[in-house]
Amino acid sequence: MDFGFILASAAGELFSPTTAAYALAALGLAVHFGYSGLLNFGQAGFMAVGAYGFAISTLSFGAPFFVGLLIAVICSVLFALVLGIPTLRLRADYLAIVTIAAAEIIRYVVTTNQLTSVTGSANGLAAFEGGFYSMNPFPEGDYLGMNNRDFFIRVIGWGLAVICCVIIWLLMRSPWGRVLKGIREDENAVRSLGKNVYAYKMQALVIGGVLGALAGMVFTLPRGAVQPANYGTELTFFLWTCLLLGGMATVLGPVIGAMIFWVVLSLTQGILYGLIESGAVTWLTTVQAGQLRYILVGVALMLLMIFRPQGVFGNKKELAFA
Amino acid sequence: MGAIAAATVAILLVAAPASLAATPSPTPSPSNQQFQNNISGFLRDDARAPIQGVKITAKNGDFTGTATSSANGAWNIGVPSQGTYEVQLDESTLPQGIKLAAGQANPRSITFSQTSNVSVIFAFGKGIVVQQQDFGQNLLNRLVAGVSFGLLLALASVGLSLIFGTTGLTNFAHGEMVTLGAVLVFVFNAMNLPFWLAILLALLGGGLFGYAQDAGLWRPLRRRGTGLVPMMIVSIGLALAIRYVIQFYFGGATQQLPFAQSAEIQIGPVSISPNNLWSLVISAIVIGLIGIVLLKTRLGKATRAVADNPALAAASGIDVDSVIRLVWIVGGVLASLGGILWAYYRPGVTFDMGSQILLLIFAGVTLGGLGTVFGALIGSVIVGIFVELTTVFGLAADLKYVGALFIMIVVLLFRPQGILGRRERVG
Numbered sequence: 001m002d003f004g005f006i007l008a009s010a011a012g013e014l015f016s017p018t019t020a021a022y023a024l025a026a027l028g029l030a031v032h033f034g035y036s037g038l039l040n041f042g043q044a045g046f047m048a049v050g051a052y053g054f055a056i057s058t059l060s061f062g063a064p065f066f067v068g069l070l071i072a073v074i075c076s077v078l079f080a081l082v083l084g085i086p087t088l089r090l091r092a093d094y095l096a097i098v099t100i101a102a103a104e105i106i107r108y109v110v111t112t113n114q115l116t117s118v119t120g121s122a123n124g125l126a127a128f129e130g131g132f133y134s135m136n137p138f139p140e141g142d143y144l145g146m147n148n149r150d151f152f153i154r155v156i157g158w159g160l161a162v163i164c165c166v167i168i169w170l171l172m173r174s175p176w177g178r179v180l181k182g183i184r185e186d187e188n189a190v191r192s193l194g195k196n197v198y199a200y201k202m203q204a205l206v207i208g209g210v211l212g213a214l215a216g217m218v219f220t221l222p223r224g225a226v227q228p229a230n231y232g233t234e235l236t237f238f239l240w241t242c243l244l245l246g247g248m249a250t251v252l253g254p255v256i257g258a259m260i261f262w263v264v265l266s267l268t269q270g271i272l273y274g275l276i277e278s279g280a281v282t283w284l285t286t287v288q289a290g291q292l293r294y295i296l297v298g299v300a301l302m303l304l305m306i307f308r309p310q311g312v313f314g315n316k317k318e319l320a321f322a
Numbered sequence: 323m324g325a326i327a328a329a330t331v332a333i334l335l336v337a338a339p340a341s342l343a344a345t346p347s348p349t350p351s352p353s354n355q356q357f358q359n360n361i362s363g364f365l366r367d368d369a370r371a372p373i374q375g376v377k378i379t380a381k382n383g384d385f386t387g388t389a390t391s392s393a394n395g396a397w398n399i400g401v402p403s404q405g406t407y408e409v410q411l412d413e414s415t416l417p418q419g420i421k422l423a424a425g426q427a428n429p430r431s432i433t434f435s436q437t438s439n440v441s442v443i444f445a446f447g448k449g450i451v452v453q454q455q456d457f458g459q460n461l462l463n464r465l466v467a468g469v470s471f472g473l474l475l476a477l478a479s480v481g482l483s484l485i486f487g488t489t490g491l492t493n494f495a496h497g498e499m500v501t502l503g504a505v506l507v508f509v510f511n512a513m514n515l516p517f518w519l520a521i522l523l524a525l526l527g528g529g530l531f532g533y534a535q536d537a538g539l540w541r542p543l544r545r546r547g548t549g550l551v552p553m554m555i556v557s558i559g560l561a562l563a564i565r566y567v568i569q570f571y572f573g574g575a576t577q578q579l580p581f582a583q584s585a586e587i588q589i590g591p592v593s594i595s596p597n598n599l600w601s602l603v604i605s606a607i608v609i610g611l612i613g614i615v616l617l618k619t620r621l622g623k624a625t626r627a628v629a630d631n632p633a634l635a636a637a638s639g640i641d642v643d644s645v646i647r648l649v650w651i652v653g654g655v656l657a658s659l660g661g662i663l664w665a666y667y668r669p670g671v672t673f674d675m676g677s678q679i680l681l682l683i684f685a686g687v688t689l690g691g692l693g694t695v696f697g698a699l700i701g702s703v704i705v706g707i708f709v710e711l712t713t714v715f716g717l718a719a720d721l722k723y724v725g726a727l728f729i730m731i732v733v734l735l736f737r738p739q740g741i742l743g744r745r746e747r748v749g
Contacts, residue, residue: 039551041558086735092551093492093692094734097684101727104681113406113433114718122404233677237558244555291570298563305556306543 006270013262020157021047021219022261026242026254027164028211034248034318035172036204037184039096042083043212043239045103048231049076050213051220052110052119058128060118065131069217076213079106080206088201100233111228124227132221150222157218161255164211169251171207180204181249181318234294241297244304247314256312261297268293360576361407361432362398363442364583365391367420372396373446377412380432390415406433409442420446434720439576439670457714462592464710470598471667472686472706473605475679476699477660479686480612481532481653483698486687487629488642488649490550491540494557496657497680498564503528503658504665504675505568508577517580524662525655532654535560536647561677569673576670579662583669601663608659609699612652616695625649629693682709682723685730691743700741705729 013019025043032040053072057063063071083102087095110119119125136152143151171177182190183197191197220226238261246257272289275281284292310316361380365373372395380387380399387399401407410429413422422428423445434440482496506527510520539560543553586593616622627635628645636642657676664679665671686705690697705726712725733740 039554086731090734090738093554094688094738096492096554097688098731098734101681101685101730105724105727108721108724112718112720114721234562237562240555240558287574288570291566294566295563295570298559298561298566301559301562302556303559305552305559306548309552 002274006267006274009270010263010266013266014259015154015158016262017153017157017218017222019258019262020154020161021215022239022242022258023161023215023255024164024218025212025215026239026246026258027161027168027251028208028215029239029243030248030250030254031168031204031208031211034243034250034253034314035177035184036180036201036208037092038088038201038205038208039092040099040205040208041096041233041236041240042099042101042103043208044231044233044235045099045106046076046079046209046212047216047219047235048103048106048110048226048228049079049209050216051226051231052106052125052216053213054217055125055128055220055226056118058131059125065135068128068131072213072217073210076209077206080209081202084202084205088198088205100236103231103236104233107228107231119228122228124225126225128226129221129224153218153222157222160214160218164214165251165255168207168211172251176200176203237301238297241301241304244301244309244311247311249315249318250311250313253311253313260312265293265297268296359401359404359434360398360439361387361401361409361434361442362396362439363444365395365397365444365446367446373417373420375415375417377415378409379412380407380409382407404434406431408432411444422446439668459591461711461714463594464714465707466592466594466602467598468707468710469703470594470602470605470706471710472703473609474601474660474663474667475682475686475706476609476702477605477656477663478679478683479690479698479702480609480695481649481656481660482683483687483690483693483695484625484629484649485653487693487695488625488632488646489540489544491557492550492554494554494680495535495561495564496653496683497676497678498561498568499528499531499654499657499676500661500664500679500683501565501568501673501676502531503661504579504671505572505661505673506658507579507662507665508572508671511580521662525658528658528661529651529655532650532652532657533647535654536650540650541643541646565674565677572671572673574673576672578670579665582666597666597669601666604659605663608656612656613696613699621645621648626695629695682706682726685726688730689733689740691740694740694742697740697742 025047028046029040029043032038032043050072053075054068057068057071058065079102083095083099087098109115111122112119113121115121133149133152136148138148138152140148146154172180179190179195179200182193182195183200187197190200216231219230242257242261243254244257245260246253246255269289272281272284272292273286276284276286276289304311309319363378365376367373372391372393374391374393374395376391376397378389378391378397378399380401382401382403382405385402387401389397389399391397408429409432411422413428416422426445428444430442432440432442478496478500481499482493485491485493485496503524506524507520510523511517515523539556540553543556548556581597584596586595587599589599614622616626624635624640624645625648627638627640628642628649632642635645661676664675668675682705683702686702687698688701689704690699690701708729709722709726712722713719717725737743
């Protein structure tokens with residue numbers, strides 16, 4: 001077994017664009033749940049809205065990159081409003097069920113054969129990333145062992161993640177953020193102070209949703225394709241695992257959580273595959289090894305929630321539930 | 323310090339491309355080497371005798387799959403993804419004297435999504451004319467199918483609703499309890515146990531699983547005073563873990579339970595498959611029994627009391643813990659039964675069959691009113707009928723779940739307590 005290679009793969013996951021996308025989306029969840037106490041189980045839906053909003057506006061309407069980006073963001077804002085209006089006045093578990101249902105509705109709609117000409121149905125869409133890569137300022141060559149495209153998407157993905165982290169950090173230490181945390185702690189107390197709780201919750205839902213949409217774009221650009229199967233409920237649950245790993249009411253928590261998530265997944269895959277290839281493990285096939293990792297994700301989610309709900313970095317006093 | 327950080331980043335970035343080249347970045351859904359999707363069917367001539375050795379191909383873009391019908395006429399083509407396929411029966415391989423019936427398109431285009439299995443029927447011989455159903459006929463058939471589907475949803479919903487009512491837990495792992503029932507029947511049947519025993523053992527297994535879940539996980543969590551939201555997230559972790567444990571042992575393919583293939587029979591104006599009819603009758607009887615137990619017995623009264631107000635129930639001498647334990651066992655058995663019936667309704671057993679209908683179960687429960695047992699029943703039947711009827715009124719078959727989920731959201735907008743829920747502040 002080549003440990004050097006396994007470690008290198010795991011380290012590569014640290015800064016992969018997918019990790020950046022997970023970090024962004026989990027940061028959105030932190031705004032929703034960690035700071036505002038909103039149970040959003042539909043973050044995959046927000047990611048799908050971002051990815052499809054961008055891909056469809058580029059492919060169907062020939063929109064330039066930044067127009068596509070703007071349309072994706074606007075779509076996610078609308079999606080947040082549509083979700084928030086009926087549910088933000090209701091109990092937390094209602095929001096959970098409605099968001100997960102809405103995310104699935106999005107997935108069914110982009111999968112249906114009726115809209116194949118627009119969404120590409122189950123096969124999805126591809127070849128919409130040209131506008132993005134044409135802006136690549138890096139000439140061809142070797143950048144730390146990557147080609148200029150791989151390097152560019154990493155710079156943009158992580159640049160975006162850093163910018164969003166700073167913005168959220170600034171927002172959360174502003175008076176606005178303090179009201180939000182107040183809502184998380186005791187909604188009625190904040191209401192009695194004359195704050196419009198509903199409006200604050202809606203704003204938080206929109207901001208987290210926009211982060212989700214941006215994550216969806218960072219997720220699809222390096223793949224060069226957007227496929228509905230990637231946006232199932234599992235994606236949302238993985239994002240929750242990232243969030244809970246890092247700490248839900250922190251800015252850096254979701255980012256570190258996403259890194260831990262992907263490094264551990266890559267390490268377990270490398271080690272399991274290595275053991276299988278070397279013949280040390282015969283009771284597993286490589287397919288089963290893949291499934292074993294997701295079993296571990298589920299178990300990790302349970303154990304985290306039970307024994308360390310504040311995550312690696314979180315503060316136990318800052319939990320959205322006491 | 324900055325230099326060290328930069329160097330570390332550089333090293334890590336250098337490492338990146340090597341990994342990308344060798345191992346494709348894992349995607350959320352685990353890949354499977356076997357195809358998870360199947361196009362299949364049975365070839366039978368007009369005398370219902372199986373036709374063997376006929377070659378059938380399915381094509382979509384670059385992909386071409388072939389199959390030859392077996393001794394019992396069955397054929398099955400594994401395909402990589404759901405979508406539109408051109409299915410062609412090679413007429414030169416048909417035995418002498420057998421021809422496709424008039425009006426049978428060959429090749430024909432088959433479209434499927436959201437089900438992993440689609441069956442294609444080729445009719446043979448002269449006498450068979452494919453029936454063109456009129457709208458009223460179709461409506462009636464779908465309505466009956468919808469009631470059948472709704473009642474099997476209700477089996478799972480009633481358990482979920484009872485659990486929610488007594489413990490406040492929104493259990494996302496309920497879908498896996500549904501899957502377990504069907505998978506257990508398949509496993510016991512594969513062990514050559516008699517069919518009735520396989521079903522009995524599967525129901526028993528479902529009840530045991532419900533009991534084990536409560537005893538091993540939820541009761542300790544309740545003792546710790548864990549909040550409802552953390553418990554909900556724990557149930558998500560549990561759902562993921564169980565789903566992939568089932569896939570680990572069961573694999574990604576679709577399997578069939580015994581007697582899954584059956585021709586439709588005509589009862590009065592309605593044509594229905596015997597399996598659906600059985601499903602309808604069984605679930606109606608079981609739900610009736612549950613209703614009687616809840617309304618007429620001391621135990622049912624105690625359950626309703628706990629669901630209404632656990633503290634008050636405890637104060638009036640009801641053993642809340644034993645009621646909750648019982649609710650979990652009954653919920654497990656009902657979910658298993660729902661899963662078995664769902665396996666016949668789809669038809670097929672897969673590792674994710676329960677999570678496919680989890681949201682419909684939620685929709686039924688929310689529609690009826692969270693925590694009300696009879697609400698869950700009514701809500702589920704409405705969801706079932708709605709899912710089936712929307713296809714009659716022109717909604718594409720692959721969007722039929724969307725309608726039900728959409729209705730749930732709309733109902734929450736105007737009557738958040740659901741149809742039977744009591745008016746109370748829910749926010």
